[in-house]
Amino acid sequence: MTHFSAMVLFSLLVSVAFAALSSDHRTTQERVKYGAKVFAYFVGFGLLLAWIFYPLPF
Amino acid sequence: MFNTETSGEAAIPTPVSTGRTAFACISALILPGLGHLVLGKWVRGVVIGVVISAMFIFGFMMEGHLYRPEKSEWLTWFFSFLNAGMGLPYLICLAADWGIQVQPEQAAKVTFEYGNTFLCVAGALNMLATMDAYDIAIGRKA
Numbered sequence: 045m046t047h048f049s050a051m052v053l054f055s056l057l058v059s060v061a062f063a064a065l066s067s068d069h070r071t072t073q074e075r076v077k078y079g080a081k082v083f084a085y086f087v088g089f090g091l092l093l094a095w096i097f098y099p100l101p102f
Numbered sequence: 103m104f105n106t107e108t109s110g111e112a113a114i115p116t117p118v119s120t121g122r123t124a125f126a127c128i129s130a131l132i133l134p135g136l137g138h139l140v141l142g143k144w145v146r147g148v149v150i151g152v153v154i155s156a157m158f159i160f161g162f163m164m165e166g167h168l169y170r171p172e173k174s175e176w177l178t179w180f181f182s183f184l185n186a187g188m189g190l191p192y193l194i195c196l197a198a199d200w201g202i203q204v205q206p207e208q209a210a211k212v213t214f215e216y217g218n219t220f221l222c223v224a225g226a227l228n229m230l231a232t233m234d235a236y237d238i239a240i241g242r243k244a
Contacts, residue, residue: 050216
């Protein structure tokens with residue numbers, strides 16, 4: 045397993061759990077949208093942080 | 103039985119008895135998703151159960167390990183607390199000494215820290231699921 049696939053797997057599982065446990069999203073459609081948004085944020089910020097940290101020597 | 107969970111409509115929160123609330127919370131701590139199943143939230147219970155269990159299993163597949171509180175290292179108490187959120191699976195592993203000891207070749211794997219994170223987050227999510235079950239039981243949430 046690569047770093048990227050581990051991050052995507054983590055993002056997927058946590059976003060599904062967050063969507064299922066969300067208090068602000070009551071209908072199934074709202075939960076699915078919220079889960080997709082959380083997943084996109086996780087992966088997006090993961091890639092952004094990887095890009096920022098890549099040139100660092102430590 | 104499947105009420106508004108699958109219909110896409112917002113459900114109306116209805117509180118349950120104190121005994122059933124306590125039973126749901128204890129069940130949620132024993133096994134992921136069980137608290138929601140006790141409260142009749144079948145879809146949510148199964149989703150939570152599958153996701154948290156998958157996270158726990160993937161954690162081990164990635165060569166992660168569970169923590170046990172040690173007097174000399176205070177940080178292990180924090181990670182043990184997160185791991186303990188898994189409930190019964192953690193207690194079984196602790197009693198049988200499964201996945202607690204770390205081998206040098208295991209720690210050298212690239213996915214070792216990912217595995218530890220998966221195991222800690224699985225426990226943290228189960229604590230969140232327990233609080234969610236409590237909210238549903240007291241009628242704060244549908």
